[in-house]
Amino acid sequence: MASADLRKELECYVCLNMYTDPVTLKCGHNFCRDCIGRVLDTQERSGGYSCPECREEFQDRPALHRNITLRNIVENFLSTHPDQEESGVFCTYCIHTPVPAVISCLMCKAFLCVNHLTIHSKSPEHVLCVPTTSLENRKCSVQHSHLQAGGPNIGAVQQTSGVSGVTDILLDVRTAGHLLHISDDRKTASWSSSHQHRPKTPEKFQGPQVMSSQRFSSGRHYWEVDVGGAEYWRVGMCYPSIDRRGNQSRIGYNQKSWSLERWGLWGNQFSVIHDSNEIRLPGGVSSRRVRIDLDYEAGRISFYDLCDPIRHLHTFHTTFTEPLHAGVWVGGGCIKICGGNQK
Template identity: 40%
Template sequence: MASADLRDELLCSICLSTSTDPVMLRCGHNFCRVCIDRVLDTQDESGVYSCPEYRERFQERPALMRNIALRNIMENILITPPTQTETGICCTYCVDSPVPAVRSCLHCEASLCEKHLRAHSKSPEHVLSDPSTSLEKRKCSVHKKILEYYCTEDAACICVYCSAGEHRGHRVEMLDEASEKKKKLRNVLQKLITNRLETSERVQCLEAQRRKAQEKAAGEAERVTALCTDIRRRVDNLEKKVLSEISRQEKEESLSLSALIHQLEIKDELSRKMRHIEELCNMTDPLTVLQEPDTGDLCDPEEEGGDEDTGGHDKQLHDGDDLDVAVISHTLHTLCEVITGISRGIYVEDPADTLLDVNTAGNNLLISDDLKTATWTERDQNRPETAERFQCNHVMSRRGFTSGRHYWDVEGSRSGGWIVGMCYPSIDRRVRMFYPSIGRRGQSLIGDNNKSWSLWRCYGHYFVIHDNKEIRLPDKISSDRFRICLDYEAGQLSFYELCDPIRHLHTFTAAFFEPLHAVLYVYGGSIKILGGKQ
């Protein structure tokens, strides 16, 4: 058996297999006849021939001399190798079975596997590329030379002859350099794609905001339309009521005056008596006057009460001079209240029907029978402990709001301290440490967590609190009555002082995501919900 070194000497440097029908060039290098013929055929087009192994050049196509000695050695010690096969982009020199090529050698016009690639990668003339079934695409269509350059002016791939011919003087680059630029362009393209995606997402976000704004505008337009419709209805009803009142008073006055006129017309007998007396006074004969049968009655007009009737008539006429404008003004005052509410942005048709839920009340709170008043007491009410009951002096409303605009009014006592506001039903209802004397609070008080908003009266001072952040209000608050206004969709909860005129104190802004319930806290005093149904 031949040694490993001898086997290496018998390999063709082109196909890296044992040489088949070995031939030798003038430079002494041996190749398979088929392999070297293929290489020389590719060099025919350029007219320049070279040895594939050490690049010795020949002016003419070299004659192939059969190496009889090498062939005899192969026949004596080696088995005749199989024939070559070529399928698709498989390795040109793998003969047992098609093997996927990892690179293509443009110089040799061959597809190569990793094994046969080693010898071709040693020479700079062997230009390698990704495997391809059509290597002709990598050659110049005019000169049939490898495309090695890129003309930036014509944006074309060219060969060495093109660069010296029609592209002479043009700015050209090596394909490798152009490829690097292509990588940069790919990076730029990727960034642009990323920017486009971000822009697209931003556009979608803006589109969503625009749709939301349009929906909100449509909702506001609908709300304003409904508001104006309700105002017009109220004004129409008010107009009808005032006109009806004026008509009623006018009818009463007319009937009264008609009655007086009728009474005066009945007493028109006075005119007849006056004419008769005038006739008697004009008579010259005393006997005729004395013989008149009614002269006794005519001589005493006071007996018929003429003076009294005249005085009564004058009094009634004086009383009927004017309409009762006080009643009309009081009716019109309703319109002023509606307009005032609209100008302050707190207009809703009616106050919310707010009732306290005894099942949530702490055991030191007395809840009135009408479920409107909570009063602090030292006496424990011994209510059963449940998950929904507050363990401190809180009580929550039965009703929760999940949409719309609502308001409710309260009146707090001047003694003690109290808190009024709104909260989520998921608020923590367990006891937390609270020392009113030193102003320390815990997370159980409404306003001291992110699930409640409150107005707090403590030692004559007022605060608004949310998430344990308090804002002190001016000390000039004089009224004991306050209004709490909720606009759920707008995410606004506002507090007002019910003075004349009504005064805005503070507005919380938040994105509400649970039902909102009215909630009270009382210590040493009481607080009452005003209005609504009992």
């Protein structure tokens, strides 16, 4: 456990990997030299500089001071803690000889080795494949019969580098508004009529909104949420620099966030929103659960209705300039993060 905690402390805020050639800003936060260099290059074009972790602003481009002590700690840690072995998840269809799986189809939950992956077709609309380490071992009988018979290809896309699996989202209580109750396991956000009396901090939202403690600045990730217990809700992703007060702080209602929401007099309207630009979804969301899929390098945030079969709702396309957090807004009732380490 101590080893895992130390590894987390040695991760760069931007790339989420172990520090490479770590440097320090004036505020005291550390980053890989290349990572913070790219961030500062992006900020230079926008006319201002700030630390991506604490958001302290700098009048001029900050100098990068090499952190030799931190570099030595990282090198020592890597020499004494080699990478973990494979997860032990094997291809569903390699029955006679176990072959490590490299990916799992989100449509049928089958685990696939490199060879069986080629049977799947590439889907330009859905992102249906993720790594295998955190998914249940389930498979679709329809797909199994097609594979055995060499039949038609069924929806999946080929694995790319940097793909990450189902993400164990935890809500950051420090960012939760005073009318939002966060469960002890940090998986459920409930609207409350009583004030939660948390300390006032710059991170805290004024409204019933909360961000995840996890941040994502590379790779593919997805997370799922049970929205069936909420009257009105918004789920999506946002930059850490999103405003925390006023209407412009609502997820989807600014340039720094993207959301799927349920609204309307009877809660029967559904929309996707970015920068207050609303796109109505005539078909709505028919199930209790939705999925948010992030492909950081490709600049995509996609929303899915987890009905049977899974239905793609909308994909936003952009170029991300900051790490992203999951975001949740609750206007009555509660919503619950699904998957990850939850029992």
